[in-house]
Amino acid sequence: MTDTAADPVQAFIADTVSQHDVVLFMKGTPDAPRCGFSSLAVQILDHVGASFVGVDVLQDEALREGVKQFTDWPTIPQLYVKGEFVGGSDIVREMFNAGELQALMAEKGVALGQVDA
Numbered sequence: 078m079t080d081t082a083a084d085p086v087q088a089f090i091a092d093t094v095s096q097h098d099v100v101l102f103m104k105g106t107p108d109a110p111r112c113g114f115s116s117l118a119v120q121i122l123d124h125v126g127a128s129f130v131g132v133d134v135l136q137d138e139a140l141r142e143g144v145k146q147f148t149d150w151p152t153i154p155q156l157y158v159k160g161e162f163v164g165g166s167d168i169v170r171e172m173f174n175a176g177e178l179q180a181l182m183a184e185k186g187v188a189l190g191q192v193d194a
């Protein structure tokens with residue numbers, strides 16, 4: 078367990094995932110992903126119509142490492158829904174293919190098919 082109060086990067090991650098329903102820590106931005114794994118996660122989120130906040134870990138080395146510590150998951154991308162870690166691109170793809178990603182969003186009260194403001 079990391080002490081978020083003592084670590085500003087951990088605190089930033091905790092705040093970000095609590096303030097936004099759907100957050101993708103990724104390489105690059107949703108409009109310009111800089112890795113195929115991040116690109117795949119973006120495409121799936123767009124496809125299901127989920128509005129999400131993309132956080133580019135390539136902008137900050139401490140964030141790139143910190144997000145791995147946050148949920149003890151070694152890679153990027155990382156998807157969070159309502160503050161809970163869902164998985165990386167393999168898990169997101171498998172859940173999408175099984176209809177489970179859409180079900181998870183519905184279960185957690187995340188509106189799909191909304192146009193970004």
Ligand SMILES: N[C@@H](CCC(=O)N[C@@H](CS)C(=O)NCC(=O)O)C(=O)O
Nearest residue numbers: 112114151152153154165166167168
């Ligand atoms: N199989 C992984 C693919 C993601 C992956 O392997 N990411 C690597 C390359 S982009 C990574 O984050 N490595 C650590 C790093 O770049 O800091 C998934 O399901 O998300």
Ligand code: FES
Nearest residue numbers: 104111112113114
């Ligand atoms: S940046 Fe090389 S695999 Fe993601």
